[in-house]
Amino acid sequence: MEKELRAVLSIRLFTEQKCFGPGIAELLHRVDEHHSLRAAAQSMEMAYSKAWAITKGAEKGLGVELLVSTAGGKGGGGATLTEEARQILAAYDRYCEKLRAYGDKLLKEEFAFYKQMKKNDPSD
Amino acid sequence: MEKELRAVLSIRLFTEQKCFGPGIAELLHRVDEHHSLRAAAQSMEMAYSKAWAITKGAEKGLGVELLVSTAGGKGGGGATLTEEARQILAAYDRYCEKLRAYGDKLLKEEFAFYKQMKKNDPSD
DNA sequence: CCGCGTTATTCATACAAAAATATCACGCTT
């Protein structure tokens, strides 16, 4: 019976306010997929009002427009990502991936003693 | 007017359950300082009941005793860290420090374009 | 020209997480 130790990183970007994290990142990915903010929110079981709020917050914090939206018309309208949104999203994804990769490697180094500690524990 | 972009990492350790994070880490540091769980919690404006709950949760998750406590007696009792707690705490601190250092370096690399993006933004 | 489905926005409510409170046991000290 092995208790595997793992690290979970939550990675958020701030300017003068919280502006980008895993929530908005996944949301933007899904907007790109569904071409609609409402459909994106629904697909991840997030209330539309929250989806709208976090995109507004991110746009305000970053000082960058993230969505191009149209209301009415074919299909009722929709939303797509700006070029800036794509760049930021891609950078965030790379940043998270590299940081987690390093975190995994580092965990093995710094907590090598923990396995041993548990092995010598008679209560386990 | 410079909007400095920064990353905030929240680093938590899990086994089969959440067991160690910044809250318990700071709490343990303060127990070491105050020789009391109650005083430690108070010093960081944390409810004692929460302090007790997170130490129990950490002990259960890690499978390791973290505190040696006595109730009653001189000063009413107190709590000190076990040797295992010291080791884990030290490892967690080193882990966080190295990860954040790498995160800072990586942020400059991956988000270099962002500064430029903002410079070219006429709305700013 | 009316209906449909979207974006945009606010707001009251429900739910979950955190904090405060209450209670008891403990064992020195006086």
Add this chain to the structure above:
DNA sequence: AAGCGTGATATTTTTGTATGAATAACGCGG
């Protein structure tokens, strides 16, 4: 033996956050 300040624990209260409803504007399609 009573009091003090602690640890231990359950219960109640408060706070924060997410949700879903309500409303309006928009513009294509039938």
